Amino acid sequence: MIYALAWYIQDFLWVLGTGRVVVPEIFLLVLLFLSLRHPSRGVEILWAGFLGGILWDLRWVGFPGLSSLFYVVTILMSRWAWFSLPVSGRTAPVFGAILWAAFFPVSVVRIFMGGARGLGIFTTYFLQQSYLLPLVLFTSLIYGWRLKNPDA
Amino acid sequence: MTEKHLGKEWIHGLLMIIASLLFLAAAPRKDVFRGAVDLVGEILRYPEYPAVALQRGAKRVSFWFADKSALKERLDILEEENTRLRLAWSVGSASHLKQELDRFYGYARVTLREPLSWWSEVRINKGTSDGVFFGAPVLHNGYLVGRVSSSEENYSWVELITSSSLMIPVVIEETRDLGVVAGDGEGGLWLLYVPEGRLFSEGMTVSTAMVSEALPPGIPVGRLSSETRNSGSAYLAWRVIPGAGLTQLYALEIFGETPPGGGREGRSR
Numbered sequence: 082m083i084y085a086l087a088w089y090i091q092d093f094l095w096v097l098g099t100g101r102v103v104v105p106e107i108f109l110l111v112l113l114f115l116s117l118r119h120p121s122r123g124v125e126i127l128w129a130g131f132l133g134g135i136l137w138d139l140r141w142v143g144f145p146g147l148s149s150l151f152y153v154v155t156i157l158m159s160r161w162a163w164f165s166l167p168v169s170g171r172t173a174p175v176f177g178a179i180l181w182a183a184f185f186p187v188s189v190v191r192i193f194m195g196g197a198r199g200l201g202i203f204t205t206y207f208l209q210q211s212y213l214l215p216l217v218l219f220t221s222l223i224y225g226w227r228l229k230n231p232d233a
Numbered sequence: 234m235t236e237k238h239l240g241k242e243w244i245h246g247l248l249m250i251i252a253s254l255l256f257l258a259a260a261p262r263k264d265v266f267r268g269a270v271d272l273v274g275e276i277l278r279y280p281e282y283p284a285v286a287l288q289r290g291a292k293r294v295s296f297w298f299a300d301k302s303a304l305k306e307r308l309d310i311l312e313e314e315n316t317r318l319r320l321a322w323s324v325g326s327a328s329h330l331k332q333e334l335d336r337f338y339g340y341a342r343v344t345l346r347e348p349l350s351w352w353s354e355v356r357i358n359k360g361t362s363d364g365v366f367f368g369a370p371v372l373h374n375g376y377l378v379g380r381v382s383s384s385e386e387n388y389s390w391v392e393l394i395t396s397s398s399l400m401i402p403v404v405i406e407e408t409r410d411l412g413v414v415a416g417d418g419e420g421g422l423w424l425l426y427v428p429e430g431r432l433f434s435e436g437m438t439v440s441t442a443m444v445s446e447a448l449p450p451g452i453p454v455g456r457l458s459s460e461t462r463n464s465g466s467a468y469l470a471w472r473v474i475p476g477a478g479l480t481q482l483y484a485l486e487i488f489g490e491t492p493p494g495g496g497r498e499g500r501s502r
Contacts, residue, residue: 089280096284097291123242131249135256139273145266146256153249160242 084129087111088136095141105212106187108133109152113183114220116156117163117176118227123156130156142194151187159183173225181217188213330483340484341365344388352420353396354379357485360387370441370448370488376476377401377441377452378485394454395420395479403454404442405433411442414454414473420480422455423462424471431469435459439473449488 091107098104109130116126134149142148159179163171188209197205259265331342341357359365361384369381371391379399382392392399395416403414403424412427424439437457443450453476460472 092277092281093284096281097288099288123239124245127242127245127249131253134253136273138256139266139270140277143270144257144260145269146253146258146260150250150253150257153246153253157243157246164239 083111083115084108084126084133088133092137092140105209105216106184106191107216108137109155109184109187110180110216110220112152112156113159113180114224116160117179118224120164123160127153127156147190148187151190155183155187173221173228176224177217177221180220181214184213184217341371341389341487342484343482346482352416352418352479353393353398354382355391355393355482355485357389357391357487358387359487360385360389362386365389365487366489368448370452372452372486372488373477373479373482373484375453377454378475378477378479378482380448381487391485393479394475395422400425401448401454402442403439404450405457406438406440408433408437414439422473422475424457424473426468427471429467429469433457433471452488 087108087110091104094104094107112126112130112133116123119126130152131149134147134152135145137148138145163176163179166175188206192202192205192209195205341359341363343355344358345356347354357365357371365381365384367381367384370377371379371381377394379391379393379396380401381389383390393416394401394414395418397416397418400413400415402411404411405424408431410427410431410433412424414422414424416422427433435457439454439457441448441450441452441454455473455475455477458472458474462470462472
C-alpha cells in the first residue's frame, strides 16, 4: 500500500508540474528508506521498485526498463553499502549520505531526459538539489528519531 | 541480515536487472509496448484527474493574471495617448478661443495672471492704442472686477477688486448706505466702513457709488453675504460675494474704451 501511495504521489506531482518543475523521486525515496530500515524486506522492496519503475516508464518515460533498472540497481547498491557497515556505524548522517548518493544516478538521467544541455544541466541539477536535500535531511531526521525511539 | 537472505535478494535483483535490460532492448520497437502504454494511460486517467483539474485551474489563474497585466499595460498606453490628445485638443481649442475673443471689439483677453498675484492683478492684451486708459473700470459678465492700474501701448494691467490695495466706494442699492469694498488678497471681498447697527440682509446688491469721475456709479459689484467680522472701532465688515467669476478670467470688458483713433485719448501711467 505504501509503495502504491508513494508512486501515486509522485505521479500526481508530475501531472501537476508537467513542463514546469522537476518532481522529486518520492517513490524511490520511500523505497530506499524502507529498504534501509527493514533488512528482511529486501526482495519485496526490489519487486516494488521494479514494477513501479516499469509502470513509470510506461506512463512517462517511454523506455520501459529504464527507471526499473535504476531503481533496482540503486536499492541493491544502497542496501549493500548500508548493511556492510557495522551496526554502530549506521547513524543518521551516514543514512542521509547513502540516501543522497543513491539519488545521483537517477538525478543525472532525469536531467538528460528532461532535455537540459550546457549550462542548463547545472541549473536543473541545483534545482533538483534544492528540494532533494531537504527531503533527504527530513528522512534522515525521521531515521534518527526512530533510532532514538525504537518503540514509536 | 543472513547470508541466505542476502543471496536470495541478489538473485531477485539480478533477475530484475536482466528483465529491465531486456525491456530496454525492446524499447525502440514502439509497437511492442504501445498497447501497454495506452492501457496504463487509460487506467491512470482517473486517479490523475484531480491533478489535471488543479493544473488547469492554475493555468487559468495564471492566464487571468497575464491578461490583466496586458490589459493594464494597454490601459496605461491609452491613458497616455488620451492625455496627449486632450493636450493637443486644448491647444487647438485655446487658439480658437483666442481668435474668437479677438474678434469681439470691446473685449480684452487676459494674457497673464501670475500665481503669486492671482487675486491682485491680471494683464490684458489691450493698451493705449486701443483706447484703454488708466483707472478705467473693468467688467466681467457685467460686474466690476477691477480697474486699469497701468496702460502701455499694446497691453494694460488691471488691479482686481480682490486686491487689498484697491478700494472701491460702493453703495448698498436697497438701503443707499455707503461703504468701501476692498479685497483681502486671498480671494475674499469685504464691505468696509459700515457703521455697526446697520440692518443689512443677505443678498443685497452692492454697486459702485458716484464718488469719482473715473468710476461711474451703478456698476454692480456683487451681493452681500451674511458673514460679518468686527473690523474694530464702530465698524462692521460684511463679506461681499462678487458677481464676476474671479477664479476664471479669460475675457474682460473695459468700460469706456474707445476705438483706436477714436475720440477719447488714453491716459497711461
